[in-house]
Amino acid sequence: MSTQEQDIERLEQRLRHAAAELEAQHLPLGEPTEDWRRHLAFLNEREDTRFALLVPTRPRLEELLAYDQDDATFIEAFYHHLLGRESDPEGSAYYLRETAAFGRLFVLSSLLQAAPAQAHIHRQGIHLPPILRRLTRLHAMANRGSGAMNRLQMAAFWRLLRAWDKLKRRRWANTASLYRLLARNSAASQTRQVIANALLEIDQRQQALTERQQHEYARQGSLWQQVAELRRQTLSTPGGGEVGAPHVPAPPTDDDGAPSATALDAYYLAFEDAFRGEETQISDHLERYRDTWTRARQAGRRALDLGCGRGEWLRLLTQAGFEAHGIDLNTTMVAHCQAQGFAVEYQDALAALKHQADNSHALISGFHIAEHLPFEALFQLIAEAHRVLAPGGVLILETPNPENLIVASYSFYHDLTHRNPLTPPTLGFLYQFHGFQAVETRRFNPPPESTRIDAQDPAAERLDRLLMAPMDYAIIGTKDAPHRDTQGDPQRDSQGKESEQ
Incomplete structure (x- = not known):
């Protein structure tokens, strides 16, 4: 095999390797510059809009009472906000009974005395409404009594909360609904911003990928042209032998002076x-x-x-x-x-x-x-x-x-x-x-x-x-x-x- 033919064979092997390499590549060719996957994953972790708070670290009394939602959602929400976990069936059933018997103010002030609730509130840096903190202290004082006095204190406390609940419930429901709407709008705006940022990064990555593909295809095209050039040189050399000097600029021609088939290819x-x-x-x-x-x-x-x-x-x-x-x-x-x-x-x-x-x-x-x-x-x-x-x-x-x-x-x-x-x-x-x-x-x-x-x-x-x-x-x-x-x-x-x- 002549040196010229060996050159052609080596170049064709390079080209096949380049084509196989490009074919084997899976998109994307690399990780994005920014972690847009993290941004999109954040959307899956967003809290349920039923539990949306306008300022999660400073909830309002109306938002926590959630009179714009049913009792079951109210219980799920205070588990979410004040205990930092999902409700369990036994706990949900117990607090549903307590809510039906004594009202949401009673249940909320009772729950806030629990150690897990206190620990979660401290850990998350949550600032409760002042009125709710006072109600919680009153509830604790009523619980510390004993005997007949304790029963009287609890009954009086229960009647106070029931009367206040009955007086304010409709207003609290309207206010909670308004705050929830504002919170959802804020969350939707944040979601749109996250999606826009992620799409922008994806678009930039896709543009870079397209440029990479174009470069690879151009490289293949250049290699094929080199193959054609070497073949053309072989045809233009007497006997197809080795060429010792660079090919002359003029395209090769057949005997009648017309460009060769290889040159036209x-x-x-x-x-x-x-x-x-x-x-x-x-x-x-x-x-x-x-x-x-x-x-x-x-x-x-x-x-x-x-x-x-x-x-x-x-x-x-x-x-x-x-x-x-x-x-x-x-x-x-x-x-x-x-x-x-x-x-x-x-x-x-x-x-x-x-x-x-x-x-x-x-x-x-x-x-x-x-x-x-x-x-x-x-x-x-x-x-x-x-x-x-x-x-x-x-x-x-x-x-x-x-x-x-x-x-x-x-x-x-x-x-x-x-x-x-x-x-x-x-x-x-x-x-x-x-x-x-x-x-x-x-x-x-x-x-x-x-x-x-x-x-x-x-x-x-x-x-x-x-x-x-x-x-x-x-x-x-x-x-x-x-x-x-x-x-x-x-x-x-x-x-x-x-x-x-």
């Missing part, structure tokens, strides 16, 4: 990166066909992608359970897909279809290849696809949409290998001519809002519709699909169903 890979978008963006777009591949999956497992490019669609089909294989005429992209483990060959689309058996595939796709073909080749490709598809199988062809004025007159010609735009009715009619049924047109990728014309007159509105039309469309057809009644559907025309995404 390297150019087209760079063009895809610059104009078509990142692989993740393409994958997100292809997810819109999920309902289509789900339907096709009912017709079988085999899928063929014509012009598979970097393999985004093959990855989705494989994840969906298809036995997916692809073809492409770009050697660099074929190597890229093979390095990811996909079954991809260097082959012409029409030749690949002619080698497939009748009724052998559930799905055939071609994303942005139709506009590269002369009419005769496109005609045969659709005919062969119909032959190869199993009943119920689906053909997808996606192409730039000339209904968009900017696409038709300008951006279509960025790619110098494009022949001519194809209108949706023309491509749809080709499907129907070759026997496809349920022919559907889907339009994708609206242009940026900056393209829109801010004007109200009819001429400007008409021009605006041409400028804002989706920039791509797909024709989807099914072989031997059941007949669908289109009568009364305003979104169907003679071509079939039309949709815009």
Whole structure:
């Protein structure tokens, strides 16, 4: 093996390792700078709004009596605020009976004498209302009496509290309800702030992650270009031997002076990166066909992608359970897909279809290849696809949409290998001519809002519709699909169903 071939092999190993490393990474790639998880966990620990206090360390008498709540909630609340724990069944049953017999003021002043309550209040730095502290002392003094005197003191204390409770209960309920509402509003405001901070940190982390992914994909693209360059140097060196000096700046050429196929492959890979978008963006777009591949999956497992490019669609089909294989005429992209483990060959689309058996595939796709073909080749490709598809199988062809004025007159010609735009009715009619049924047109990728014309007159509105039309469309057809009644559907025309995404 020559030194040049060894260099290529080492570089390809580096590229496969980089691709495997990127594929194995799980999001997020690292911990956020700020612990937003802690902020979000805080929301789960927020106290029940039924027990909300406007100032938890300085509760008001009206809030603790909680006459805006029922007796059971009152008991749960004083366990929560004054004992620092949840109520137990036996304790709840006891205090429910005490509340029904003597009232909430009696029960509250009685509970505050307990050692656990005193310890919790001291530990949390809670300042009780002065009136409640005085009632607690009176209750304690009444309890310290003995015999008949004790009974008289307790009865008098009980009657005092009952009379005061009856006089003030409605006012206390209204005040407690007002304080509770203010506390809930304060808690809601704090919650919104916590969520806003957490979302901001997540967004910043996502932005950093996106930049990291773009860097990794750019690094892979650079490595593939190096592979193409080394191959090009090998082809341009007599006998494919070792190259002792850097390659000259001029691109390699065939005998007739035209650029070599390898040079064009390297150019087209760079063009895809610059104009078509990142692989993740393409994958997100292809997810819109999920309902289509789900339907096709009912017709079988085999899928063929014509012009598979970097393999985004093959990855989705494989994840969906298809036995997916692809073809492409770009050697660099074929190597890229093979390095990811996909079954991809260097082959012409029409030749690949002619080698497939009748009724052998559930799905055939071609994303942005139709506009590269002369009419005769496109005609045969659709005919062969119909032959190869199993009943119920689906053909997808996606192409730039000339209904968009900017696409038709300008951006279509960025790619110098494009022949001519194809209108949706023309491509749809080709499907129907070759026997496809349920022919559907889907339009994708609206242009940026900056393209829109801010004007109200009819001429400007008409021009605006041409400028804002989706920039791509797909024709989807099914072989031997059941007949669908289109009568009364305003979104169907003679071509079939039309949709815009």
